[in-house]
Amino acid sequence: MVDYLLSFGWITSESVKRAFLEVDRKYFIPKNFQSDAYSDNAYPIGSGQTISAPSVIAHMLEKLYLNGGMNVLEIGTGSGYNTALISSIVGKKGKVVTVERIKELSSLAENNIKNSGLDAGNIELAVGDGTEGYFESSPYDRVIVTGGIPYIKKEMPLVKQMKEDGILVAPVGERFYQNINVFFKKDGRIVKTLPVLFVPIIGKYGFSEK
Ligand code: SAM
Numbered sequence: 015m016v017d018y019l020l021s022f023g024w025i026t027s028e029s030v031k032r033a034f035l036e037v038d039r040k041y042f043i044p045k046n047f048q049s050d051a052y053s054d055n056a057y058p059i060g061s062g063q064t065i066s067a068p069s070v071i072a073h074m075l076e077k078l079y080l081n082g083g084m085n086v087l088e089i090g091t092g093s094g095y096n097t098a099l100i101s102s103i104v105g106k107k108g109k110v111v112t113v114e115r116i117k118e119l120s121s122l123a124e125n126n127i128k129n130s131g132l133d134a135g136n137i138e139l140a141v142g143d144g145t146e147g148y149f150e151s152s153p154y155d156r157v158i159v160t161g162g163i164p165y166i167k168k169e170m171p172l173v174k175q176m177k178e179d180g181i182l183v184a185p186v187g188e189r190f191y192q193n194i195n196v197f198f199k200k201d202g203r204i205v206k207t208l209p210v211l212f213v214p215i216i217g218k219y220g221f222s223e224k
Contacts, residue, residue: 015039019054024068024076027076036102037095037098041130042065042093042098042126042130059092061116073194074096077183077194078181078183079181082104085108085151087151088100088111088113090160091120093123094123098130109136113144114141145172147175152175157182158184159182161185162188163185184197
């Protein structure tokens with residue numbers, strides 16, 4: 015799985031690669047999908063929710079530019095897989111707070127993390143509406159939203175609870191169609207960046223030369 019993510023460019027940094035090697039996805043995949051634990055697919059985890067595809071998770075983690083010691087807020091714990099990966103990257107001096115709306119999934123994630131054997135001392139699990147953020151452990155260096163959200167605005171608690179120069183990554187858009195967006199907090203405002211920048215295709219059905 016890691017070779018696949020590297021070869022397709024989903025993993026580009028050493029820190030994200032190390033986390034994917036440390037955290038075994040099989041502990042976060044339901045029993046009936048175990049044979050597909052390392053496939054690049056999303057799977058149902060109960061309560062109508064899914065564990066995201068590894069490529070999507072890797073892409074979002076790369077855009078977060080995580081470092082050891084950072085304080086991270088995750089919205090949408092789900093299976094706890096992404097939480098475990100963040101925990102592995104930020105290390106003992108860092109912290110990840112993860113908020114899940116569905117109590118059963120938060121408990122599932124807690125069990126999954128425990129079974130995976132990861133040292134979970136830097137993980138705090140909370141149940142509630144993550145769009146309200148989690149004030150108690152703020153301010154955050156990074157915020158990651160793991161489900162589709164209609165917009166990100168500077169008035170939102172998620173942004174207010176983020177440090178200046180912090181980065182927020184979220185799939186933003188319609189209920190069933192989103193793009194992964196990256197936001198920076200600058201002077202209390204939120205600046206959206208394009209996650210990727212391509213050179214133009216020049217041609218009859220592409221861009222004109224000038
Ligand atoms: N990151 C997870 C993983 O690795 O398994 C997958 C997350 S899943 C795609 C999105 C999660 O967001 C679901 O578990 C869902 O219950 C949760 N969710 C939806 N609305 C929420 C809210 N307002 N606050 C917190 N969690 C929410």
